[in-house]
Amino acid sequence: MGVSERGPRERMVFSAAQLIRRDGVMATGMREVAAHANAPRGSLRHYFPGGKEQLVNEAVAWAGQYAARRVARFMAALSEPTPSGLFAAMVQQWTDEYRASGFEGGCPVAAATVDCAQSTDSTRDAAADAFARWTRPVAEALTDMGVPADEAEPLATLMISALEGALLIARAERDDRALTVVARELGPLLDSRARQPSPGD
């Protein structure tokens, strides 16, 4: 509920993101997106006059926004916020999905980067924006947990890099080993960069 009440336009963007993260941008057809979204094919042109490029870009932007929102949720769910706890939560979202539903999909932003970084400049921009939008709340969360301001963004970039790379390996291996490994190995480093929290917290 709630999900299916969205308009066809939003459903198509969502479906595009889902199909892209499964099969890549090039292998995802527009007719397929419409069918997956239970949206009429005749509306594709109406909602996305910019063609596939526009649809893909919006799907990538949606994915970036989604990832950013998740960061806030993870922070809210942590009883004692620590950098390693946040990273573990980000990783766990994926291990949970992979264990529950199989290794079908990866990150749509990664897929867009691989398939369009060279061919479609606007999509490459959309992917860069998505990464930036995702990095920002992570860096802010780190500063809130006591990481010095000039170290927060680099650490956030490291977290997202390690997560994206581990996602690739996990999907290739059909095993979440790489994901759990990076969470375990990177955790202590992340916490060591944070000031000790004041006892009164």
Add this chain to the structure above:
Amino acid sequence: MGVSERGPRERMVFSAAQLIRRDGVMATGMREVAAHANAPRGSLRHYFPGGKEQLVNEAVAWAGQYAARRVARFMAALSEPTPSGLFAAMVQQWTDEYRASGFEGGCPVAAATVDCAQSTDSTRDAAADAFARWTRPVAEALTDMGVPADEAEPLATLMISALEGALLIARAERDDRALTVVARELGPLLDSRARQPSPGD
């Protein structure tokens, strides 16, 4: 010289890897591979009776072997081998390429994973093999530098994960920032896991 003396078959595999890392698997056509390799189109079927799937898989395997070989070279080039030095060399290979030739291509194994992990099982296997073949020499180098045996492979996975993820971000941003960041941030962690080398080395 030497490069162009290879047979057409090997040239096609090499060209396939190059084109795949630029445009992805799906956007890379077989006619395009033959043309790029200056190989006759009529030979495609003869050398690769398994079709595109076989060609892609061999390109991925080639990339994995190439990455593995590079590790040995990096180790040999380091005057004082340290984990952070090895990782810095792995990263620098990419920053050098990006600074010199632009952000045209990424990692072919990553591209194959994104495009084929769900659709083509044999290619997913090839990608997993490539990652494994790449991880092994890294882990062995780490043990040689004093990293405990049970920590070497996880650390190698972390290094490759961070590198692959940073590659994606760098390509999307057309900026090697993410690459240099992960090298700088991960270096101390890697060295801290190695025993102090004996003074006599």
Add this chain to the structure above:
DNA sequence: TCGCTACTATGACAGCTGTCATAGCGGCAT
């Protein structure tokens, strides 16, 4: 010369892609 083998050339095939043009529907305001 014959035959065999390795390799190449060429063209055709069905299938799919994104794009576009045209037409039609339904509802709402005037």
Add this chain to the structure above:
DNA sequence: ATGCCGCTATGACAGCTGTCATAGTAGCGA
């Protein structure tokens, strides 16, 4: 009811894809 507008339906288009069938060439051994 009239006209407009958001939305949809349908079909066609050229272009490309991987695959395949057929034929042809060069070279080498007997």
